[in-house]
Amino acid sequence: MALRATIYKAELNVADSDRHYYQSHALTLARHPSETEERMMVRLMAFALNAQEDLVFTKGLSDADEPDLWRKDLTGAIDLWIEVGQPDERRILKACGRATEVIIYCYGGHTSKIWWDSVQNKLARTRNLRVICLPSEQTRELATWAARAMTVNVNVQDSELFVSSEKGQITLDQQVWR
Template identity: 40%
Template sequence: MPVIFPLLVTSMALTATILKAKVSIVDLDNHVYLNDIPLTLAQHPSETDNRLMLRLLAWMLNVDAEARLSFTKGLGEDEEPDIWFKSDIGVIEHWIDLGQPSEKRLKKASNQAQKATIYTYGDRSAAIWFKKLKYSADNLSIQFINDETADQMAQLYSRNMELQLMIQDGDIQVLSGDMSIAIKPEVWC
């Protein structure tokens, strides 16, 4: 008599794509000078290249001279922002998120952190989202990155990146190889 084996069906979970970046920063406005900081980024399966590059840009724009900002689990974790700086005693000093978070999430960010920064993007959807917002706080900053900038940043996407950020007199440039991108976030609040 033949032996019949049950059909074994397994579902494979999608895994994150791991990217490496080497980042150098010359921020003359804030006196931040970092050279060849190695970063490892995990790109969630549902995260677009544009969003990942904007997350990296947000890190570069907010990092301090000691490079103390950390990427979190991001899209995989509802309780944490995309990027944060936590003190040695666990106080969230800076909460950084991307996208168009709910008012509940904005309130959570501004209540739990000393400073909260949101980088919103999407030329049409971001403006509609912002007009509907009723929540504001003294420690909350919302900055808009336009689609052209997001698309240019996505062109720098690579599994192994080398990027330089330069800031002087409010002018921001991201450089990689022979490509240079002028960055002009609009401060909405």
């Protein structure tokens, strides 16, 4: 018998002064049985950093042809492709060919640096790729906040995320690797 996804409900309040975006989102996140709570919370932060009305979570780990999040235009063309973790270079190249912009949010500290060192030369010709690393200590702490029903407030200023909930406050400093 196959394991089923665990459903999480999140009330996400975004105040992004860098993009002048201020909005609340009622989100439903499905956590795949193989996905950690840390990865799910990084997906939520990726949503907050790129929040728009037409940004949506996809099937993610359940479908190899879809990213974790994407934004499509009215014709169905992919404007934004967002991956979380450490995808292989073939997947990244495929995404760069299909989407106008590709963003990878990696986490995990030293293992992310090893991954990036191994793939960055193979991705040198891509022009629409950004790679952002989130600090592992803070993403691990975010994982402890995961609850089936949660309210998360994200303030973005000068590329720094100030995340708060009833469980506390965390500051995430994005490291732009590309």
